[in-house]
Amino acid sequence: MHIQHLALVNFKNFEEADLKFSSNLNCFIGNNGAGKTNLMDAIYYLSFCKSFSSAIDGLNIRHEEEFFVVQGKYQRLEQDEHIYCGLKRGQKKHFKRNKKEYKKLSEHIGLLPLIIITPSDINLIMGGSDERRRFLDGLISQYDQVYLDNLIRYNRALLQRNKLLKQFASERFFSEESLEVWSDQLVHYGQLIHEKRVEYLQKLQPIFQQYYELISSGKERIEMIHESKLNENDLGSLLKESIAKDRILQYTSVGIHKDDILFNLGDYPIKKLGSQGQKKTYLVALKLAQFDFIKELSGMTPILLLDDIFDKLDKNRVEQIVKLVANDHFGQIFITDTNREHLDQIITEIEADYKIFQVVEGSVNEDIK
């Protein structure tokens, strides 16, 4: 699966762009702020119906303009796919597959698998536990609709239980029975979600380990530990035990919404003791493991976007990553960099087809080989 053609109008700092890609390697070269990441974002948009950098769609319309259009032509399972995304200021976003508008954007997710590695991934390590849960939930739910449904139902029940706890406190009243309606739902869906999280993390761990060893030349040991009270106890008993506490706090203090993943390097948390390069290696390995996962689940080779990947990594690690992604296992790859040094290194490693795009302040020149 690959994108052949990308056309932009008024998307971020691009007034217009029209790019034909290689099915293997594509590189965006340019100075800071030129628009390399914006091009990556446009490709991301066509897979996920949203930007990876800003939650507000309107921010992606070029300043002073009224709309943006992003269009892509893909080869997917031997067929052409035309994807269109258009947004007018203050209006609903339009998203079409082969000229037919989607009723729900969620129907599109998973059609064009894509993995992105960006500097903002650091939040996965440095941010709160919600970042890590979102990563894991996103990984599982992309191809497991039942998991996603269970998660939605769990969150609804959690919201209701918390509302009730607040209401009890404000009315100086308490009824364990009324709380049970929601607790039972939390137990049912929470247990199912927990089992899937355990299963998927177990599957992810060895692939992650393998990638980390490859990039770091086997010098460091890593570990991913699923921290969940449900590992030792069932959620029903946990909720019962914490009723008094929940009454005081006015929210549900146990459940899968409190899970975390501990990222260790050796015996220590990478968040506290890892160097910047080690953290970057960790994230790259984690994302490449995610790549393998999605590849297996979707039956397609995802597009791989590597934004600013070489920053903070030493020469050896860069070399290992270059060797890795040059492998046949990966399909279409996009790389951004401020100079051609890494790119020239990659090109000598692979025999595959490649294209270079020079990005200069919102405009792109193709193929300056």
Ligand SMILES: Nc1ncnc2c1ncn2[C@@H]1O[C@H](COP(=O)(O)OP(=O)(O)OP(=O)(O)O)[C@@H](O)[C@H]1O
């Ligand atoms: N809606 C918008 N309208 C116009 N310009 C925008 C819009 N959104 C972002 N930009 C501009 O895009 C530029 C950032 O582009 P981008 O992040 O793609 O740069 P880059 O080439 O990846 O740089 P770096 O090498 O520093 O990562 C900034 O100058 C920013 O002001």
